Amino acid sequence: MIYINEEVIDKWLDAFEEEQAFEKAFVQMINSYPDMATFIDAETQGLLSEAELSLLEFLTAVICQSCTEVLERQLHIPGASLEKNEEANWETFNAQGNKQFTAILDVFFSAYPQEDLLALVEDSLQSDEESVVSQVGREIIFISCKSIIDTIDQNN
Numbered sequence: 001m002i003y004i005n006e007e008v009i010d011k012w013l014d015a016f017e018e019e020q021a022f023e024k025a026f027v028q029m030i031n032s033y034p035d036m037a038t039f040i041d042a043e044t045q046g047l048l049s050e051a052e053l054s055l056l057e058f059l060t061a062v063i064c065q066s067c068t069e070v071l072e073r074q075l076h077i078p079g080a081s082l083e084k085n086e087e088a089n090w091e092t093f094n095a096q097g098n099k100q101f102t103a104i105l106d107v108f109f110s111a112y113p114q115e116d117l118l119a120l121v122e123d124s125l126q127s128d129e130e131s132v133v134s135q136v137g138r139e140i141i142f143i144s145c146k147s148i149i150d151t152i153d154q155n156n
Contacts, residue, residue, distance in 0.1 A: 001153045004066050006116045012065045013120075016058065026061045035079030036060070036148065039086075052137035059124055059145050063117055067152050076155045077148070085154075086147040093143060101127075101138060114149050121145040 016022040030037040044053045096104040112118055125138045
């Protein structure tokens with residue numbers, strides 16, 4: 001797939017500051033990609049708070065809109081690929097042991113073909129005093145978004 005750069009990502013971050021634009025894009029995305037909608041919903045069954053789910057939905061919309069713009073066509077996002085990538089990403093994540101979250105993520109950036117998209121996710125999950133994302137939520141959101149990026153990159 002073509003590399004999705006920071007400029008394209010920033011464009012969609014700016015566009016989605018307007019809540020109506022985000023909501024319209026999110027509904028369109030859910031309707032266009034039912035396997036991804038199921039994947040996101042399966043990840044949230046009691047595991048993410050409402051704020052964490054909102055962040056996952058927002059990041060997914062930015063990722064999909066950025067990729068769609070650059071590729072100039074509808075994406076191919078098969079459910080089986082999402083599940084396969086998620087399983088592989090959890091294996092990699094869990095193999096890192098008891099390292100700090102940011103240290104664990106370093107392994108995912110090594111020679112990654114869509115580094116700017118992954119950096120978007122990592123930056124969105126940085127913990128600070130105002131963070132609404134729990135440790136478990138950060139892990140789930142990161143692995144979910146990484147799996148979506150992997151699937152789009154591999155299938156488009």
